[in-house]
Amino acid sequence: MEYIDLRSDTVTKPTPEMREAMAEAEVGDDVYGDDPTVNHLEENAAEILGKESALFVPSGTMGNLTALLVHCQRGEEVIVGNQSHIYLNEAGGMSALGGIHPCPIQNRADGTLSLDDILASIRTEDVHHPITRLICLENTQNVCGGVPLTSKYTRQVGELAQSKSLLLHIDGARIFNAAVAQNVSVKELVGPADSVMFCLSKGLVAPVGSLLVGKRNFIARARHVRKMLGGGMRQVGVLAAAGIISLETMTKRLADDHARAKKLADGLRHVKGLSVDADSPFTNMVYMNLTENVSISTQRIGKQMKDFGVLVDSENARRFRLVTHYWIDDDAVEKVISAFKDVLN
Numbered sequence: 001m002e003y004i005d006l007r008s009d010t011v012t013k014p015t016p017e018m019r020e021a022m023a024e025a026e027v028g029d030d031v032y033g034d035d036p037t038v039n040h041l042e043e044n045a046a047e048i049l050g051k052e053s054a055l056f057v058p059s060g061t062m063g064n065l066t067a068l069l070v071h072c073q074r075g076e077e078v079i080v081g082n083q084s085h086i087y088l089n090e091a092g093g094m095s096a097l098g099g100i101h102p103c104p105i106q107n108r109a110d111g112t113l114s115l116d117d118i119l120a121s122i123r124t125e126d127v128h129h130p131i132t133r134l135i136c137l138e139n140t141q142n143v144c145g146g147v148p149l150t151s152k153y154t155r156q157v158g159e160l161a162q163s164k165s166l167l168l169h170i171d172g173a174r175i176f177n178a179a180v181a182q183n184v185s186v187k188e189l190v191g192p193a194d195s196v197m198f199c200l201s202k203g204l205v206a207p208v209g210s211l212l213v214g215k216r217n218f219i220a221r222a223r224h225v226r227k228m229l230g231g232g233m234r235q236v237g238v239l240a241a242a243g244i245i246s247l248e249t250m251t252k253r254l255a256d257d258h259a260r261a262k263k264l265a266d267g268l269r270h271v272k273g274l275s276v277d278a279d280s281p282f283t284n285m286v287y288m289n290l291t292e293n294v295s296i297s298t299q300r301i302g303k304q305m306k307d308f309g310v311l312v313d314s315e316n317a318r319r320f321r322l323v324t325h326y327w328i329d330d331d332a333v334e335k336v337i338s339a340f341k342d343v344l345n
C-alpha cells in the first residue's frame with residue numbers, strides 16, 4: 001500500500017530525475033577533494049548562501065555538531081533555545097563529544113530567543129563560570145510551529161553577538177522554507193551568521209545530506225572535524241548529484257508545500273475534534289490539538305488513520321504535527337481531511 005505520509009518532510013524519497021543523476025554522477029575520492037560532483041554542490045551551496053565555502057556532511061546533526069566543535073573548546077558554553085533541535089534532539093552530542101556546555105533559554109512562541117534573555121545569559125568573567133562562546137538560532141523553528149525567523153531579528157542577534165565577541169550559528173535545516181515564506185533571499189536571512197547548516201534531505205527531497213557553510217578557514221577546520229567524526233565520505237558524488245537537483249529545482253517549489261499545508265489546515269479546521277493552532281501553518285507544518293471532548297489519544301487516532309492509508313506523527317497524546325512535502329499533492333490533502341473526518345466523526 002502506498003501511504004500518504006505526513007510524518008515529516010524527511011520521508012521524501014528521491015525523484016526519478018534524482019535517481020538518474022545519481023546513477024550518472026561523476027565521482028572521485030572526496031576525502032582527497034577529488035569528487036567533482038561534491039565540489040560542484042559545495043560551490044553552489046556557498047554561493048547561494050553568500051558564504052565563502054561549504055562542506056557536504058551526511059546529516060544535519062553532524063553538520064550542527066561539527067560547527068559547534070569548531071567554534072567551541074571544552075568547557076565553553078552555547079546559548080541555545082530550549083525548544084531547539086540542537087538542544088532536544090541531537091543526543092546531547094555537544095556535551096558528550098565536545099565537552100561543550102549548553103545554556104538553554106526559552107524559545108518564545110514565535111521561535112525567537114529574547115535579546116534580553118540572551119544578554120542576561122552571557123557569562124561574566126569569573127573563575128566559576130563556563131565561557132560563553134556561541135549563540136544558536138533555528139530557522140525555521142520546528143517545535144514552535146515551523147515558524148520562520150525574520151532577517152531583521154537575525155540581524156539583531158548578529159549585532160548583539162558581535163558586540164559581545166560571540167559567534168552565531170544557524171541551524172537552518174529548513175532555511176529555504178523560511179526564505180520562501182517571507183519572500184526574502186536565503187543570503188539575506190543568514191547574512192549575520194558565522195556558520196549555517198541546512199538540509200538537503202527534508203523539503204529539498206534528496207535522500208541524504210546536509211551542508212555546512214561559513215568562512216574558508218572555518219570550513220577547513222570543519223573538514224578536519226568531519227573526518228574525526230567519521231563523516232569523511234569517498235565516492236559520494238552519487239549523493240551530491242541529488243543535492244545539486246535539490247538546490248537547483250527543489251528550492252523553487254517550496255511555496256507549493258506551504259500552500260498545501262494551508263489548504264490542509266483550512267480543511268482540518270472544519271473537522272470536529274481537532275483544534276488547529278490559530279496561526280498554523282507558517283511554512284510546511286500544521287500543528288493541531290485534540291479538543292477536550294475527544295477521549296482517545298493521538299496515537300490511537302494515528303493507528304486508525306493508517307487504516308485509511310495516512311501516516312501521521314503525534315507530538316504527544318493530544319497534539320499532532322503534519323508536514324507537507326514534494327510527495328503530497330492536492331488529492332492527498334483532500335484524502336487526509338476526509339480520513340480525519342471518518343476517524344473522528
Ligand SMILES: Cc1ncc(COP(=O)(O)O)c(C=O)c1O
Nearest residue numbers: 059060061062085138142171173
Ligand atoms: C531543525 C532541525 N535541525 C537539525 C535536524 C537534524 O537533521 P538530520 O536528521 O539530518 O540529522 C533536524 C531533523 O529533523 C531538524 O528538524
